[in-house]
Amino acid sequence: MTFSKSFGYALRGILYVSLLKDEPRKISIDEIAEKLSVPRHFLGKIMKAVVKAGILSSTRGLQGGFFINEKTLGTPLLTIILLTEGNNYFNTCLLSMRKCNSSNPCPLHNKVEEHKDGLLQIYGQTLVSDLLQDDKADFIKSLATVEAA
Amino acid sequence: MTFSKSFGYALRGILYVSLLKDEPRKISIDEIAEKLSVPRHFLGKIMKAVVKAGILSSTRGLQGGFFINEKTLGTPLLTIILLTEGNNYFNTCLLSMRKCNSSNPCPLHNKVEEHKDGLLQIYGQTLVSDLLQDDKADFIKSLATVEAA
DNA sequence: AAGAAAAAGGATATAAATGTCCTTTATTGA
DNA sequence: TCAATAAAGGACATTTATATCCTTTTTCTT
Ligand code: FES
Ligand code: FES
Numbered sequence: 001m002t003f004s005k006s007f008g009y010a011l012r013g014i015l016y017v018s019l020l021k022d023e024p025r026k027i028s029i030d031e032i033a034e035k036l037s038v039p040r041h042f043l044g045k046i047m048k049a050v051v052k053a054g055i056l057s058s059t060r061g062l063q064g065g066f067f068i069n070e071k072t073l074g075t076p077l078l079t080i081i082l083l084t085e086g087n088n089y090f091n092t093c094l095l096s097m098r099k100c101n102s103s104n105p106c107p108l109h110n111k112v113e114e115h116k117d118g119l120l121q122i123y124g125q126t127l128v129s130d131l132l133q134d135d136k137a138d139f140i141k142s143l144a145t146v147e148a149a
Numbered sequence: 150m151t152f153s154k155s156f157g158y159a160l161r162g163i164l165y166v167s168l169l170k171d172e173p174r175k176i177s178i179d180e181i182a183e184k185l186s187v188p189r190h191f192l193g194k195i196m197k198a199v200v201k202a203g204i205l206s207s208t209r210g211l212q213g214g215f216f217i218n219e220k221t222l223g224t225p226l227l228t229i230i231l232l233t234e235g236n237n238y239f240n241t242c243l244l245s246m247r248k249c250n251s252s253n254p255c256p257l258h259n260k261v262e263e264h265k266d267g268l269l270q271i272y273g274q275t276l277v278s279d280l281l282q283d284d285k286a287d288f289i290k291s292l293a294t295v296e297a298a
Numbered sequence: 299a300a301g302a303a304a305a306a307g308g309a310t311a312t313a314a315a316t317g318t319c320c321t322t323t324a325t326t327g328a
Numbered sequence: 329t330c331a332a333t334a335a336a337g338g339a340c341a342t343t344t345a346t347a348t349c350c351t352t353t354t355t356c357t358t
Contacts, residue, residue: 002151002238005316008245015256028334042317048336060335061325077257089151096157097294106291107164107280108226111271119264131256142255145246154346177304191347197306209305210355 007084010046011131012036012143014080017056017066018073018128019136026058026065037145046084053083073129081123090120156233159195160280161185161292163229166205166215167222167277168285175207175214186294195233202232222278230272239269 033040051058057069093100094108133139166176182189200207206218242249243257282288
């Protein structure tokens with residue numbers, strides 16, 4: 001059920017850049033890290049992988065930064081999950097056995113299969129664009145880590 | 150979606166001991182580790198926590214080992230999950246924000262809430278006894294880690 | 299009482315995830 | 329061409345999860 005922090009950072013970074021798609025400027029890692037209250041250098045490392053995967057684009061140098069490309073908004077969540085959690089995220093057995101396998105299922109397998117598939121469906125169908133909200137200010141607020149509940 | 154290895158080891162250990170509930174002997178950590186192909190010392194540490202939580206019982210000394218008690222078979226999966234993954238497993242936000250909170254939801258929250266709740270239901274309702282199979286030999290086989298698919 | 303067996307407990311080791319820092323490379327504008 | 333800026337890349341530090349080992353305590357058998 002849980003994803004790594006890397007996934008959270010990646011998705012939030014992508015969403016933040018996507019949200020500002022109409023601004024002429026590119027978005028720097030410093031801005032993203034600050035607005036999301038996320039460790040700057042670690043985020044940089046993750047965003048590099050995001051760009052390498054083609055989910056976002058970036059340029060170096062003055063006026064450089066991150067910006068969306070033709071793939072960004074249509075990227076399914078699943079792509080981002082597999083990027084940060086590894087390609088085997090959905091075929092690892094819940095009980096730490098080698099491969100999740102319905103022909104030789106572990107004791108938990110059949111109990112959760114339905115919901116596991118359901119989540120996989122959702123992750124495959126939900127696009128970055130589906131997660132953006134109209135109210136930008138409110139959305140940015142919901143992207144920032146908040147200590148207090 | 151994924152649990153830690155500790156959870157897999159714990160549940161499999163519990164299931165193995167439960168499966169042998171009709172045998173007069175107690176089950177040693179060596180036997181469990183060997184049958185499940187799991188690291189012996191690490192498993193010992195986890196089983197200690199399982200016993201401390203009252204899910205299994207154990208005695209030291211000659212003829213000692215692990216055995217089920219009145220709670221074992223009726224223990225819901227959820228109890229074991231919270232034991233190994235921590236009590237906040239189901240209220241941590243998927244995007245690494247402070248608290249999963251439907252009044253101030255992250256962008257992913259509403260998308261997955263239904264399935265998250267569904268899994269929680271299943272984990273709360275599924276008991277150790279529900280995971281045991283009649284065919285012991287087959288079941289033990291399904292408990293053992295298998296390298297090859 | 300003595301010895302053996304087995305869990306419990308604690309100390310340490312290794313690996314992976316997370317986080318920080320510094321250097322290099324690319325881009326822009328003067 | 330030069331200086332400034334920002335991502336990319338790589339080295340290193342810290343923390344957490346996983347794994348191993350050794351000692352202590354308990355229990356049983358003789
Ligand atoms: S979850 Fe264990 S085999 Fe599928
Ligand atoms: S999953 Fe993020 S707030 Fe609930």
